[in-house]
Amino acid sequence: MNKKERAVVTVIGKDAVGILARVATACASANANVVEVTQSVLSEFFCMIMIIDISEATLQVDELQAKVVEAVPEMNVHVMHENIFDAMHRI
Numbered sequence: 001m002n003k004k005e006r007a008v009v010t011v012i013g014k015d016a017v018g019i020l021a022r023v024a025t026a027c028a029s030a031n032a033n034v035v036e037v038t039q040s041v042l043s044e045f046f047c048m049i050m051i052i053d054i055s056e057a058t059l060q061v062d063e064l065q066a067k068v069v070e071a072v073p074e075m076n077v078h079v080m081h082e083n084i085f086d087a088m089h090r091i
Contacts, residue, residue, distance in 0.1 A: 009050040013075035026071040
């Protein structure tokens, strides 16, 4: 059985139609599966955190980030492997 590898994707910027769809499509094109997503619009700003399964991804995390940035160039995008995220947030 394959161990699940996950990454955290954050997207922040001015709200516009189709942001979630474009980010999800970029992830899917790299065979990264969206596991969980939360989004909200705060005033005119779109804010999203997405957990993706990268166990079967065809791109490395940095390449995936570049692909997402290409899909939503007007947004501030971060893609971080779960291990890095966990290490940064340990007490």
